[in-house]
Amino acid sequence: MSPVIRTRELTRRFGDFVAVDRVSFEVERGEIFGYLGANGAGKTTTIRMLCGLLPPSGGEAEVNGVDVARDPSAVKRSLGYMSQRFSLYLDLLVEENLEFFGGAYGLGGAHLRRRIDEVLELVELGHERRALTRALPGGLRQRLALASATLHEPSILFLDEPTAGVDPGARRVFWRLIRALSAGGTTVFVTTHYMDEAEFCQRIGLMVDGRLVALDTPDGLKREHVPGQICEVDGPQVHRALELSRTLEGVLDAQPFGAAAHVRLDPARLGPEGLLAALERGGLQQINVRPTEPSLEDVFLAVIETEGRRS
């Protein structure tokens, strides 16, 4: 396999602020590559450089074998980009939006009509083709934006927080589409703040303050960055359980997790039974302690904390 995206020491400065700091990675054809990080960590700046929209200040990036600094317009033709605030014309019909964007990509005639049929089928919007875009709920608009980004059959798709603020049902449908595209050979480079979505990625790069601080499969990241044993603690007094856990010898970390808490133990010093006993000694009742696997959210928080201490 040869990589379709390759960066070496890719850097972007704005004045004396380094938004992207010597980032090197490769993405394989057909891969779903997740690019995670806090707000302002440099994710969007990286994508804009890879899409030929922003020249790098240093290092290099190749997309489909083309140097983004040397030939940005050739790069643009071979990829699809869906930005955080994707732009659709709200006062056009669904199919008119696709005709407009198809024209912008240089498509026309029978070829464009065929592609419109295909992308509408792909994103399951065939029944809405004569609908006014303004009348579509957010989840359907997002699928229309995906359709318009894939009209010209790009081999790489860049999706910058495509599901921000979208409800769980619509997010689920969207990811089914992403997996279908990837299975068909399209490379997907995606950013998200939903850690459950990040589980769908084959590999994940984690950005902190412009630097790529971790790059691995979801399982690899969990093994590497969340040492110890995670226990899920729930019961009617989760708040107190959290406070109490933080004071215990052998507890590495304790964080709220949905309605429950995730408590990370150093197994050499404290096990799940020991934690339960300590919480009960502290006066907590009806408390449950269950060993569980770390989530990517645990990884994210652990890495950010480590890196934050370093800088």
Added chain:
Amino acid sequence: MIQHGDSAPVLEAEGLERRFGAVNALRGLSLSVRPGEIYGLVGADGAGKTTAMRVLAGLMAPDAGTARVMGEDPLRGAGALRSAIGYMPQHYSLYGDLSVEENLRFFSRMFCQSRAEYRERRERLLRITRLEPFTGRRADALSGGMYKKLALACSLLPRPRVLLLDEPTNGVDPVSRRELWALLFELVSEQMGILITTAYMDEAARCHRVGLIHHGRLLMEGPPAELLARFPHRVIEVESPPGAGDAEQLVEGHPQVVTTAAAGRRLRVVVRRDGQDVLERLLAGVGAQARQVAPSFEDLFLTATASEDKP
């Protein structure tokens, strides 16, 4: 458990209806928020969440039903009532070319606060939002999470008793989300009442009570733990080792299956209680391993809205 039962609600909706042309955005919505409570309103895009917020904030009259804030009509209330309501819409407009400090001062003047009052509020709000080190930074240059915290600080200037937050964590990274939630818990510990909408189901699970809104009315309401305890179905997680049959194809459309969702490499299946054995045998037949897991808030949300939409 946190006790709210005895105090009068700070926010009440009773039979709210609101129509936009042919669309019934609200169809008899009733809910109440008590002091010291975080009430989460969750629902799909277009379910009526934002309309409910706007009516309760006194920005829009309902066609029928009543809205009450501190026992008064928010549309007619005097200035004192207006300053008791803090409302943060999805797209809160700060002045991008003003600094953090200048934005706070501007909004303080809008709320007709004295200099002494401003100094006191400024000090406290910068401290709880941890924005102190950034007072000189332009709002445009803030990260998404910090921008939201500044918006929240501005809406907290007049010491509101009720806070209406419309998807405040949309597009905010996991670390900043955690900080924002810690802040909300601090505010309700001072007896503020908070109504919040969110697309993150882990956040919904952290509210004191949650209402699930669908097509303009509540499908269910209660403390998250109680709603989960009332969940009528079983949830199983299926792992297909290499060489096993396609579990998703096998269970999709099965009459005992309520919903399915891929979660990373695993498949999550919500199955009717009496169908669990049948399904597990079926899966074992193709070499897939299934185990029962606790239902999550996302299972609850997807199941409730899916069964409601079935003809």
